[in-house]
Amino acid sequence: MTTTTIPGSPTNGSGPPVLAIRDLHKSFGKLEVLKGISLEMREGQVSVLIGASGSGKSTLMRCVNRLETPTQGTVRFRDTEIGPANLTRVRREIGFVFQRFNLFPHLTALENVTLAPRCVLGAPAEQAEREARELLEQVHLSAKADNYPAELSGGQQQRVAIARALALRPALLMFDEPTSALDPELVGEVLEVMRDLAAEGRTMLIATHEMGFAREVASHVMFLHLGQILEEGPPDQIFESPREARTREFLARVLGP
Amino acid sequence: MFPVLLAALLLLAGGGVARAENALEQVRERGELVIGTDATYPPFESKVGGRLEGFDIDLGNQIGKELGVKVRWVNSAWDGIFPALRTGKFDLVMSGVTITDERKQNLLFSRPYFLSGQTLARRRGDRRIGSADDLPGKIVCVQQETTGQTAAEKRGLPPESIRKFETLPEALLAVRNRQGDVAVGDLPALRDLIRKGYPELEVIGGVFVQENVGIVADPRSGDLIRGVDAALQRILDDGRYGRMYALWLGEPLPAADVARLNGLAAVGGGGVDSGSAFTIRWDLLQNALPLLLRGAVTTLYITGLTLLIGTPLGLLVALARLSGFRPLSTAAAFYVEVIRGTPLLLQIFVIYFVLPAVGISLPAFVAAVLALTLNAAAYIGEIFRAGIQSIDTGQMEAARALGMDYGAAMRWVILPQTVRRVLPPLTNEAVALLKDSSLVSVIALTELTRVGRELSTNSGSPITIYLAVAVLYLAMTLPLTYLVRRLEDRWQPISRPRAKAVAAKP
Numbered sequence: 001m002t003t004t005t006i007p008g009s010p011t012n013g014s015g016p017p018v019l020a021i022r023d024l025h026k027s028f029g030k031l032e033v034l035k036g037i038s039l040e041m042r043e044g045q046v047s048v049l050i051g052a053s054g055s056g057k058s059t060l061m062r063c064v065n066r067l068e069t070p071t072q073g074t075v076r077f078r079d080t081e082i083g084p085a086n087l088t089r090v091r092r093e094i095g096f097v098f099q100r101f102n103l104f105p106h107l108t109a110l111e112n113v114t115l116a117p118r119c120v121l122g123a124p125a126e127q128a129e130r131e132a133r134e135l136l137e138q139v140h141l142s143a144k145a146d147n148y149p150a151e152l153s154g155g156q157q158q159r160v161a162i163a164r165a166l167a168l169r170p171a172l173l174m175f176d177e178p179t180s181a182l183d184p185e186l187v188g189e190v191l192e193v194m195r196d197l198a199a200e201g202r203t204m205l206i207a208t209h210e211m212g213f214a215r216e217v218a219s220h221v222m223f224l225h226l227g228q229i230l231e232e233g234p235p236d237q238i239f240e241s242p243r244e245a246r247t248r249e250f251l252a253r254v255l256g257p
Numbered sequence: 258m259f260p261v262l263l264a265a266l267l268l269l270a271g272g273g274v275a276r277a278e279n280a281l282e283q284v285r286e287r288g289e290l291v292i293g294t295d296a297t298y299p300p301f302e303s304k305v306g307g308r309l310e311g312f313d314i315d316l317g318n319q320i321g322k323e324l325g326v327k328v329r330w331v332n333s334a335w336d337g338i339f340p341a342l343r344t345g346k347f348d349l350v351m352s353g354v355t356i357t358d359e360r361k362q363n364l365l366f367s368r369p370y371f372l373s374g375q376t377l378a379r380r381r382g383d384r385r386i387g388s389a390d391d392l393p394g395k396i397v398c399v400q401q402e403t404t405g406q407t408a409a410e411k412r413g414l415p416p417e418s419i420r421k422f423e424t425l426p427e428a429l430l431a432v433r434n435r436q437g438d439v440a441v442g443d444l445p446a447l448r449d450l451i452r453k454g455y456p457e458l459e460v461i462g463g464v465f466v467q468e469n470v471g472i473v474a475d476p477r478s479g480d481l482i483r484g485v486d487a488a489l490q491r492i493l494d495d496g497r498y499g500r501m502y503a504l505w506l507g508e509p510l511p512a513a514d515v516a517r518l519n520g521l522a523a524v525g526g527g528g529v530d531s532g533s534a535f536t537i538r539w540d541l542l543q544n545a546l547p548l549l550l551r552g553a554v555t556t557l558y559i560t561g562l563t564l565l566i567g568t569p570l571g572l573l574v575a576l577a578r579l580s581g582f583r584p585l586s587t588a589a590a591f592y593v594e595v596i597r598g599t600p601l602l603l604q605i606f607v608i609y610f611v612l613p614a615v616g617i618s619l620p621a622f623v624a625a626v627l628a629l630t631l632n633a634a635a636y637i638g639e640i641f642r643a644g645i646q647s648i649d650t651g652q653m654e655a656a657r658a659l660g661m662d663y664g665a666a667m668r669w670v671i672l673p674q675t676v677r678r679v680l681p682p683l684t685n686e687a688v689a690l691l692k693d694s695s696l697v698s699v700i701a702l703t704e705l706t707r708v709g710r711e712l713s714t715n716s717g718s719p720i721t722i723y724l725a726v727a728v729l730y731l732a733m734t735l736p737l738t739y740l741v742r743r744l745e746d747r748w749q750p751i752s753r754p755r756a757k758a759v760a761a762k763p
Contacts, residue, residue, distance in 0.1 A: 096655075102652060119661065168660065
């Protein structure tokens with residue numbers, strides 16, 4: 001695995017820009033879900049999106065790789081503005097992990113990981129399989145390589161999904177509430193894998209409700225409220241001394257009294 | 258399986274088949290004589306404005322009058338008419354039936370009441386056909402199981418050059434459409450049909466086989482036939498016969514005919530009672546089985562070819578319906594609705610009999626496979642469409658998020674899952690198709706059902722033949738169902754885990 005490790009601090013986000021979102025809007029019919037989002041991510045940065053359900057976290061992430069088409073605004077990935085013409089190519093460089101895993105049920109864990117390298121990059125079967133086994137090793141699932149998704153627990157499925165997202169060596173990893181669909185006792189194993197990835201210095205954009213995890217791995221935290229970034233900053237500042245009343249309210253609710 | 262079927266059939270057939278030797282008495286008691294006829298045979302019988310009319314109809318009504326009962330006519334397809342008679346659906350059949358030795362084995366005939374003969378009909382001015390000697394090498398169209406067919410067969414023509422249709426008009430239509438060269442049939446019938454509706458055709462070459470036409474009864478209805486014979490004698494003698502002849506044949510009765518008919522009075526009869534039509538006769542199978550098997554092979558061949566072309570075509574229809582390109586999806590939807598909204602039988606007729614009007618004249622086999630394929634593709638398309646739509650949208654999203662284009666996502670992610678999911682409905686469609694393929698018998702293809710119907714007409718034991726046909730169909734459909742169940746089992750991981758999922762960390 002080639003990893004980009006920023007010397008010194010792995011999560012300081014001081015590298016070249018990877019993602020730049022400018023004034024992003026998204027409406028579903030009359031309902032405006034995103035109301036002008038702008039953000040920037042640099043290489044090695046781990047950005048975490050927090051906010052209540054319906055605040056637009058998922059939609060924002062899906063607009064980045066255009067699973068949803070933005071109504072307005074631009075998304076730049078490195079030096080390309082993402083549009084219909086370059087979409088398929090850009091998506092290869094953005095790994096996406098879904099809340100509901102979305103593994104391919106007719107393929108084994110190993111085949112789930114090798115499919116994209118083989119049919120998108122045309123990688124030789126042997127090489128794709130070797131790399132896939134390394135990735136499964138990395139998510140601690142070597143033993144399950146030949147199992148079908150239906151034979152795996154939710155946590156295991158999500159780790160396979162992470163390995164699958166890593167298979168194309170993406171420059172950016174996006175996690176759309178990766179533990180929300182899991183039984184509580186399975187959350188830990190997924191977060192552990194993600195923690196390792198962050199420690200490797202990968203560039204990650206994560207939407208999550210796991211505040212402890214967010215505080216631990218994030219280099220930058222954004223609080224999304226009603227389709228806007230209401231407040232952002234280093235995790236310590238957001239969690240210790242939020243400036244906005246809405247942020248304090250939200251944190252009080254999710255962290256408990 | 259066999260005994261169960263048999264018992265069920267016998268139960269179904271149970272009511273009212275016990276026909277005693279006092280058939281005439283029963284008819285008189287009932288006050289009604291039921292006569293079956295296939296009203297596609299002018300001038301003997303045809304349906305005009307909802308009413309049956311013709312020489313046979315007038316004569317039958319006169320016979321009823323002589324017997325002192327009312328006549329009820331039942332219009333029935335020709336190739337089921339004798340089994341229906343044998344199973345007590347009618348008392349008599351009057352349908353321009355020629356008396357033959359073969360038929361006399363299982364049926365009882367009255368004395369001859371009409372002198373007829375086989376002749377030819379060709380396209381006007383087609384000089385290749387002048388007489389029956391010109392039949393070899395031509396495509397000969399006949400009404401199935403008629404003496405027209407026998408006359409053609411007796412000329413030593415290869416079976417594949419004889420096209421058998423359900424009705425004589427269809428045989429003439431095929432000649433007109435150049436799907437055949439020449440039709441063989443009764444002179445009066447051919448002349449009448451051509452005069453009324455086929456100006457492009459003409460009768461040629463005169464009568465080449467003389468025939469006697471008689472009234473038919475079940476072998477156990479001897480007393481009824483004696484009554485009919487007596488009635489015929491009176492109708493011949495008092496001049497009623499002559500008037501009917503002039504009315505329906507459009508020419509005066511030849512002077513010698515009455516004398517000749519009287520001289521032939523002994524030609525009727527026959528009808529050795531070979532037992533009830535419901536008796537299983539295994540001895541029949543020895544001759545029937547090879548023919549039935551050949552029919553089954555044709556059925557398999559047609560069905561297999563249709564599935565082979567229809568399945569990928571159906572997939573294309575589904576992809577077209579689901580495409581974002583409006584004209585394409587609308588066209589596909591239109592196609593599906595037209596096919597689903599019209600009977601398959603009609604589609605077969607259109608492709609075989611109507612397309613020639615616009616210059617596309619297809620051989621029967623091609624027309625059959627084409628009609629079935631177009632039909633199956635619509636249904637299979639709907640199966641695939643439902644299958645594709647049933648796949649979770651997250652699958653397409655996951656594939657697209659991995660940088661796969663639409664085609665690759667379909668090919669590697671959506672369709673493999675779809676195929677597994679549509680396998681059961683697809684099997685249903687294949688089984689339905691195998692059975693529906695019997696409909697192509699209307700365009701003269703001798704598949705299994707057709708062979709069975711032909712054999713049952715003259716066999717004397719339709720039940721034997723039909724049971725054999727049923728068993729052959731099951732022999733084709735059951736393995737198919739079994740095979741697919743095995744496949745489903747093999748693909749089980751998709752629907753059910755092989756082992757219980759383990760939640761613990763590895």
